[in-house]
Amino acid sequence: MWREANLAFSDAIAAPECSIVAAHPWVYGLGQQTENGAYLSPVNAVTHLAEKLTSQGESAEVVIFMVASSTHSTFMESLGQLVDVFPAPAFKQVKRLAESSSALAIEKMQIPARNAGGLPPSMPLSVPTSRSAIAAAAIKRAQAEAGTGTDMFQLKAQIASFGQTRDALLADIANGLSELQKQNARVWVFTSSGNLASTLLQLAKDIPAPSAVYTAAMMMTGADLEGIRSMIHEFEPNAGA
Secondary structure (H helix, E strand, C coil): CEEEEEECCCCCCCCCCCEEEEECCCCCCCCEEECCEEECCHHHHHHHHHHHHCCCCCECEEEEEEEEECCHHHHHHHHHHHHHHCCCHHHHHHHHHHHHHHHHHHHHHCCCCCCCCCCCCCCCCCCHHHHHHHHHHHHHHHHHHHCCCCCHHHHHHHHHHHHHHHHHHHHHHHHHHHHHHHCCEEEEEEEECCEHHHHHHHHCCCCCCCCCCEEEEEEEEECCCHHHHCCEEECCCCCCC
16 A cells, blocks of 8 residues: 655665666656656556556565655655665666756756856866776786785784774674664655555555656565565654654
């Protein structure tokens, strides 16, 4: 069923095998493209996902994450929070396209500025051949340094340093998970498992934010999506009371 929930990582997170279908205004033939932007309603997004789901067979587990809003600013805010927590390629693509579309609309309303001339900003120069040469030079320097020889004292110091570096890396990894678990995003979610005919009926029932014009959704289907479902944290009924 559809409901609003918090999305955040948990210790049970896993990487399941699943099929992924995205629904957003830039999917060919789905959204409405105008001079002022790209639009898609939750109803049309869910209809698109349902059509894809009919070809999955008789049973499967289904999870959908969706953000929808009537205003571009709130949509971008919700989408940004979702991308921070769950940077799936589909959502990152929507964020990038939405930002580009908004910037283009603003640019059209502005008077072109005169070219002030001068040099462009400084930036790193890198081409495939130079990168290969730099990498080869680094290897050559490392080989030369390795060939100079080290005494036992230096060797023990290097081993101790390696151990400290390893412990620091492991600590960083553990702290990284803790930091990820602190992030959360408020999204619309849909979960169902078993018979797909029943899932399709539930999917079309009580579609959230029907009046929204900005929508991005991603549907995941597979045999076992427990690792993804572990990210869904239901709102407490009495929270904030």
